[in-house]
Each structure stands twice: as C-alpha cells, then as structure tokens.
Amino acid sequence: MLPRFAVFAGILLFCLSCSAAPTAAKLTGRIADPSGAPIAGAQVSAREVNGPGNYQTTTSADGTYALALPPGRYRVRIADTAFAAVTRTIAIAAGAPARWSPQLPLRPLAATVTVTAGAQPLPLADATGLVDVVTAREIGQRHQLWLAPLLASLPGLSLEQLGPEGGITSLFMDGGNSNFTKVLVDGTPVNEPGGNVDFSNYTLDNVEKIEVVHGATSALFGSDAMVGVIQIFTRRGATRRPEIDFHADGGNFSTWHAGGDVSGLLGKLDYSAGIDSIATQGQGPNDRFRDNSLSGDFGWHFSPANSLRLALRSSASDAGVAGQTLFLPYDPHQHDALKNVSANLAWDFQTGSRWRHHLAASESYLGETYTDPPIYTTRNEYNRAGFEEQSSYLFGKGGLTAGYEAEVENGYFGGTHARRNNQAGYLEARVQPTRRLTAVAGARVEDNAGFGTRVVPRLGLSLVVREGSRDWGPTHAYASYGLGIKEPTFDQSFSADPCFPGNAGLRPERSRTLDAGVDQILAGDRVRVSIDGFRNEFYDMVSFGFGAVTPACPYGTGTFYNTDRSRAFGGNAQIEARPGRWLTLIGNYTYDDTLVLSAPNAFDPSLLPGNRLFLRPPHSANFLANVSTRRMDWDAEAEFVGRRTDSDFLGLGLTSVPSYFVVNLGTSYRLGAGATAYARADNVLNRHYQIALGYPALRLGYRVGVRYRWGGGR
Numbered sequence: 001m002l003p004r005f006a007v008f009a010g011i012l013l014f015c016l017s018c019s020a021a022p023t024a025a026k027l028t029g030r031i032a033d034p035s036g037a038p039i040a041g042a043q044v045s046a047r048e049v050n051g052p053g054n055y056q057t058t059t060s061a062d063g064t065y066a067l068a069l070p071p072g073r074y075r076v077r078i079a080d081t082a083f084a085a086v087t088r089t090i091a092i093a094a095g096a097p098a099r100w101s102p103q104l105p106l107r108p109l110a111a112t113v114t115v116t117a118g119a120q121p122l123p124l125a126d127a128t129g130l131v132d133v134v135t136a137r138e139i140g141q142r143h144q145l146w147l148a149p150l151l152a153s154l155p156g157l158s159l160e161q162l163g164p165e166g167g168i169t170s171l172f173m174d175g176g177n178s179n180f181t182k183v184l185v186d187g188t189p190v191n192e193p194g195g196n197v198d199f200s201n202y203t204l205d206n207v208e209k210i211e212v213v214h215g216a217t218s219a220l221f222g223s224d225a226m227v228g229v230i231q232i233f234t235r236r237g238a239t240r241r242p243e244i245d246f247h248a249d250g251g252n253f254s255t256w257h258a259g260g261d262v263s264g265l266l267g268k269l270d271y272s273a274g275i276d277s278i279a280t281q282g283q284g285p286n287d288r289f290r291d292n293s294l295s296g297d298f299g300w301h302f303s304p305a306n307s308l309r310l311a312l313r314s315s316a317s318d319a320g321v322a323g324q325t326l327f328l329p330y331d332p333h334q335h336d337a338l339k340n341v342s343a344n345l346a347w348d349f350q351t352g353s354r355w356r357h358h359l360a361a362s363e364s365y366l367g368e369t370y371t372d373p374p375i376y377t378t379r380n381e382y383n384r385a386g387f388e389e390q391s392s393y394l395f396g397k398g399g400l401t402a403g404y405e406a407e408v409e410n411g412y413f414g415g416t417h418a419r420r421n422n423q424a425g426y427l428e429a430r431v432q433p434t435r436r437l438t439a440v441a442g443a444r445v446e447d448n449a450g451f452g453t454r455v456v457p458r459l460g461l462s463l464v465v466r467e468g469s470r471d472w473g474p475t476h477a478y479a480s481y482g483l484g485i486k487e488p489t490f491d492q493s494f495s496a497d498p499c500f501p502g503n504a505g506l507r508p509e510r511s512r513t514l515d516a517g518v519d520q521i522l523a524g525d526r527v528r529v530s531i532d533g534f535r536n537e538f539y540d541m542v543s544f545g546f547g548a549v550t551p552a553c554p555y556g557t558g559t560f561y562n563t564d565r566s567r568a569f570g571g572n573a574q575i576e577a578r579p580g581r582w583l584t585l586i587g588n589y590t591y592d593d594t595l596v597l598s599a600p601n602a603f604d605p606s607l608l609p610g611n612r613l614f615l616r617p618p619h620s621a622n623f624l625a626n627v628s629t630r631r632m633d634w635d636a637e638a639e640f641v642g643r644r645t646d647s648d649f650l651g652l653g654l655t656s657v658p659s660y661f662v663v664n665l666g667t668s669y670r671l672g673a674g675a676t677a678y679a680r681a682d683n684v685l686n687r688h689y690q691i692a693l694g695y696p697a698l699r700l701g702y703r704v705g706v707r708y709r710w711g712g713g714r
Contacts, residue, residue: 025092027067029101031059031078034120034356036396037432038063039080039104046074049089080104082112082123086304103353105304109209109233111135116184116211116231118440119220119401119428120356120392126438128460129480129515130156130214130532130572136235139204141626141635143666143680145257145278147210148199151230153622153639154212155572155588156534160615161200161691164282164698166289166319168336169199172616174214174534175568175594176227177541180486180511182217184231186297186311188342188362191224192382193409193420194489198368201317201338206261206274206295208235214534216484216513219442219458222405222424226484226511227536234297234311237263237270243712249678249705255280257703261295264711270299283699285330286320305350314341324694327650334372341365358390380413382490398431411490418494420449420487436464450487451508458482473521484511492542492560499553503560510539526578533571541565543601565597566613586624592616606647606655615657615692617642635666646693660689660697679704
C-alpha cells in the first residue's frame with residue numbers, strides 16, 4: 001500500500017492541475033461551397049488574438065472539422081485554393097463548445113476555377129468540356145508581350161499573322177473559322193459584330209488570367225460562340241499594402257517597351273491600374289509598329305455578398321503594312337491604325353443563402369483606319385452596348401440559372417451606318433446527383449434583328465471515373481454537345497455598295513460540336529495527362545457570289561449567300577509534369593483534320609471542296625520547360641506548325657504554306673530589393689518562315705530589361 005501522504009499529495013496535485021489548466025472547448029463546423037456541397041481539405045486556422053496560440057486543421061471528406069482550443073478569443077480563418085478565404089473572431093469559453101459553418105464563395109480568378117465554362121463559376125474538375133487556364137504567374141515566367149502567340153501555344157489553337165508585329169492577327173480554334181470564337185474581356189464581347197478579333201494589339205499587360213473554353217457555347221454566350229470562347233481577366237488588387245510594378249526593356253529592331261501598374265486594397269475598395277507602351281521599327285521598310293494600352297479594375301465591396309465592379313481596357317496601335325514582300329515590292333506608305341476599348345460594370349449580390357444575382361452593363365468599341373496616301377483612306381467603326389441580368393438558385397446538389405440579355409450593335413463602314421437590336425433569354429441547370437457526377441443542360445432563345453429567332457441547346461457530363469490513390473490519382477472524363485450560331489457581319493447584311501450590296505435575308509451561320517475527353521492525375525499530383533477529341537460541323541457558311549459585269553459595274557456584281565459547308569475532327573493531347581519543385585514540363589499535340597464539303601461560289605482553287613480549310617494545320621505541337629530556382633528562372637518554348645492550306649491570291653499557283661519550327665527562350669534573375677533583370681529571345685534559331693503566304697515572320701528578336709516591384713503582402 002502507498003503511504004497515506006503520497007495518496008494525499010497525488011490528489012492535491014491533480015486538483016491543482018485541473019484548476020491551473022482550464023478545460024479546452026471544441027470549435028466545430030462543416031465547410032461547404034455556395035451550393036451547400038462539402039469542401040474537403042480546406043485549411044482551418046485559429047490564432048489567439050492576445051496570445052501566442054496558433055492551431056490548425058483541415059476539413060474531412062464530408063467538409064467537417066474540429067479544433068480543441070483553450071479559452072480565449074481567436075481569429076479563425078478558413079481557406080481553400082479554389083475559394084475565397086473567410087475570417088471571423090470567435091470567443092471560446094471553458095467547457096462551452098462553439099460552431100462555425102460558413103459557405104465559401106469561389107474565387108473567380110483562381111487557377112483551379114473557371115468562370116467561362118458555365119453560368120456560375122465552378123471548379124475546373126467539374127467542367128464538362130476542355131478548358132485551358134493561363135495564370136499571371138505563367139505569363140510572367142514567359143516574358144511574352146502579346147496575347148495571340150501565347151494562345152497559339154495552347155491545344156487546339158492556331159495563328160494567322162499577316163507579317164511581323166502589328167500585322168492583322170487571327171486565331172482558329174478546333175478547325176473553326178477565325179470568327180467562330182467569341183472573345184470576352186472581363187465579360188464584355190469584343191468581336192466585331194458577326195466578325196472576328198484582330199489580336200495584333202492585344203498585350204498581356206495587367207492580365208491576371210485567361211480562360212479558353214472549347215465547344216459550341218452559344219446556349220450561354222449567343223452569337224459568335226460557334227466553337228468556343230476566350231476570356232481575358234484584368235488583374236484585381238489583393239494586398240493591403242499597395243503593390244507597384246515598373247518595367248522597361250529594349251532590343252533589336254529599335255524595339256522599346258515600358259510600363260507599370262499599381263494594385264491593392266483600401267478599405268472596401270480593391271483597385272488595379274496599368275499602362276504599357278511598345279514601339280518597334282521592324283525588320284524591313286514600313287514594318288514599324290507602336291501600341292499603347294491602358295487597363296483598370298476597381299471593385300467596391302458593400303459586404304462579402306454584395307459588390308460592384310468596373311473593368312476597363314483600351315489599346316491603340318498603328319502599324320505599317322508592307323504587304324506580301326516575299327512576292328511583291330514593299331508598300332512604303334500603307335498603314336493600319338486600330339483602337340479597341342472595352343468597359344464592364346457589374347453588380348453581384350445575394351438575396352438569402354441560395355439566391356445569387358448578377359447585373360452587368362457592357363460596351364466595346366472598335367475603330368479601324370486603313371490608309372495608303374494619297375490613294376485611299378478607309379475607316380470602319382463598330383460599337384456593341386449590352387445589358388445582362390442573371391439570377392441563380394443554388395441547392396444542395398446543383399443550381400438553376402436564368403438570364404436575359406439585350407444588345408445594341410452599331411456599325412459605320414464604307415460610308416454606311418447600320419444598327420442591330422438583339423435580345424435573348426437563357427436557362428442553365430447544373431446538377432450533381434453524386435459527388436462524382438456533374439450534368440449540365442442549357443438552352444438559349446436568341447432574337448436577332450438580322451435573322452430572327454433561333455434556339456440553341458447545350459448538354460454536358462463530367463464524371464470522376466475513379467478517385468485514385470497517391471501514385472495513380474483521380475480519373476476525370478467529360479463530354480459535351482452543343483449548337484452554335486453566328487450572325488452575319490455588317491458588311492454582309494447591310495453593305496450599300498450598288499454593285500456589291502449586302503443581303504438582308506442571310507441566315508445565321510451554324511455549328512454542331514461534340515467533344516469528349518479524359519484527364520488523368522499521376523505521381524501524387526505531379527503529372528497530369530489530358531486527351532480529348534472533337535467533331536465539329538459547320539452549316540450555312542456565308543460566301544460571296546459574283547454576278548455579271550455591267551456598264552455601271554465594270555468590276556462585276558455580286559452579293560452574299562448561305563452556301564458553304566465544312567467539317568473538322570481531331571483531338572488534343574497534353575501532358576504536364578512537375579518532377580521537382582524547380583522544374584515544370586508541358587507538352588501538347590493537336591491533330592485537326594478539316595475538309596471543305598460544299599463551296600459553290602469558290603473564287604480560288606484552294607477553296608474548292610475536298611481541300612482543307614484555310615490556315616488550319618493538320619499537325620501542330622508545343623513544348624514548354626521552366627526551371628525556377630531561388631534567384632533565377634529559365635523558360636524554353638518550342639513550337640511546330642505543319643503545312644497548311646493557303647493561297648497567294650496573286651495567280652502564282654501557290655496553295656499551301658510550308659511547316660515551321662521555332663524556339664524561344666526567356667530568363668530572369670532576381671537582383672534583390674524588388675529588382676529583377678529579365679530577357680527574352682524569339683526565334684533563337686533565326687529561321688526564315690511564313691505564317692501566311694508571302695508574309696515573312698520576324699527573324700531573331702530579343703529584349704533585355706529590368707522590373708522593379710515594391711510593396712504587396714497582406
């Protein structure tokens with residue numbers, strides 16, 4: 001038996017310890033997304049307000065968490081990579097459990113979230129089609145100035161550029177025409193009405209994120225979204241301490257580039273503003289190019305569930321147009337001035353825990369001036385002004401969205417003014433009957449002043465085939481089907497030329513797209529393999545039919561008709577590997593088999609049925625390697641583009657442009673104190689090649705510069 005005094009001492013020490021250490025209490029809860037679905041793996045941290053205590057945990061598969069906390073006041077923060085962090089001060093009393101179960105809003109600009117693939121933002125893993133995302137970090141590593149070549153390095157996208165920098169630049173997606181892809185800047189459509197986008201003066205200044213969605217999405221975005229949508233997002237302020245960035249560089253061809261931006265948080269305001277200027281003399285006579293751009297994004301948060309945002313972007317450029325200098329003498333005088341402006345004012349708010357609302361007013365302006373003094377000056381101006389109202393009801397296993405859009409299009413071209421008033425209503429339902437399966441169904445009724453009323457549907461499925469383990473991770477399969485429409489251009493509908501009048505009775509061009517693919521994660525999320533296939537069919541494509549020569553029309557007569565058909569099928573394969581923290585490898589390959597099925601008004605042999613569609617390579621591939629150390633980054637890019645159908649349009653009999661292979665390099669070195677030296681070299685092998693027949697691409701070009709960044713942080 002123990003001595004009595006030992007037993008007494010033990011009881012006394014136990015009582016003293018109980019009185020000296022108050023009983024801890026548990027903070028528990030369940031973390032969910034806006035629809036109420038659980039969020040697994042979210043970080044939950046509690047920091048003592050007036051003490052050293054710091055406690056952390058993560059949510060389980062059902063979104064629940066539990067933290068044992070001593071009595072006190074804590075600043076609790078819940079965060080996840082795809083969701084906006086939420087914080088709250090919570091008092092913990094001895095023996096009294098506390099509970100906090102917030103819903104985390106998705107972060108629209110997060111790398112793992114897509115805004116463009118659905119009516120509501122959703123995790124990329126739930127997308128029902130191929131979606132590529134390029135982040136600000138990836139843009140910064142590559143030191144690329146221009147949007148178009150960066151997009152052309154993504155699966156399924158190819159580039160046409162009439163000459164070096166400043167030449168008219170178009171993009172083709174999955175075999176579609178260049179005007180079959182809708183382009184949005186912060187939610188504002190910037191296509192010429194019924195037409196394409198000249199990417200020649202679109203820079204990457206102050207861009208936070210780019211999303212590329214494949215497949216017909218007219219059910220959500222209306223006209224122009226025949227094969228997909230590209231959306232560019234301006235940077236948003238995210239730090240309490242202002243972040244200021246200045247950069248300046250120069251290189252051969254008398255090239256210089258300078259700019260800066262500032263961003264931050266000020267009370268309820270987040271702000272970002274940037275300015276950028278580029279000029280070069282080019283590699284030959286009349287190859288000069290200059291571009292000035294402005295951008296801004298300003299958000300006012302009345303509350304976490306109520307915000308107002310204004311996004312602005314403007315680019316103004318002037319380019320010399322030397323022409324097809326491989327076949328013809330340089331044109332010493334012709335130049336092309338281009339101005340693009342977009343603005344979007346959006347109000348996002350909630351009414352209750354399940355209702356989300358979005359109101360937006362947008363406007364875009366496009367001005368083009370072609371001059372060849374003293375021969376001619378041609379000016380075209382286009383304006384799109386629109387309004388959108390969208391309401392979503394979110395429930396535990398999905399959501400339902402209804403929207404209405406109205407848009408006024410104005411055009412001034414060739415001395416003619418024309419106008420179209422359009423409106424549309426749409427519905428989209430997204431359901432997740434199980435954690436692994438997501439289904440989307442939507443439809444749009446488009447009422448266009450040019451072609452009347454059309455209905456376009458869209459369907460999609462996303463399935464986590466297996467959740468996987470560390471070495472063989474989750475397998476994600478998806479498939480989508482959609483119809484697309486595109487209104488005629490203003491020139492096609494409203495041209496007042498007495499010899500070549502427009503056709504007011506044109507129908508919309510139409511597409512039918514089918515996409516399916518698989519994503520596989522491997523090696524503990526260090527490797528991702530993606531394979532997808534597509535089949536796209538295009539109907540009622542507009543062509544120009546020539547008529548007879550008359551005394552009043554010595555060059556002939558003619559107008560536009562819905563005559564042509566074509567198709568494209570193929571696939572994209574992509575692999576992304578991060579074998580080490582310092583190394584990233586990305587490679588992709590695209591096979592694009594296009595075919596002209598019907599073209600009764602073809603005016604060039606290369607346009608006849610049986611040929612491939614213009615400037616869409618059957619084979620293309622890209623490779624990117626990035627090495628990042630504590631002070632230095634290296635970036636290497638290689639691009640292969642196969643032989644493509646083309647025409648010299650000069651009667652020389654040339655009907656294709658040869659393949660080419662280009663290597664680009666970029667590097668940066670952190671000097672310290674916020675300063676970084678950087679350099680980029682394009683076409684380091686100094687290859688002679690053409691992107692379009694007769695237009696020589698830029699030879700070896702390089703830039704060297706310095707970036708200074710100050711501020712930032714929470």
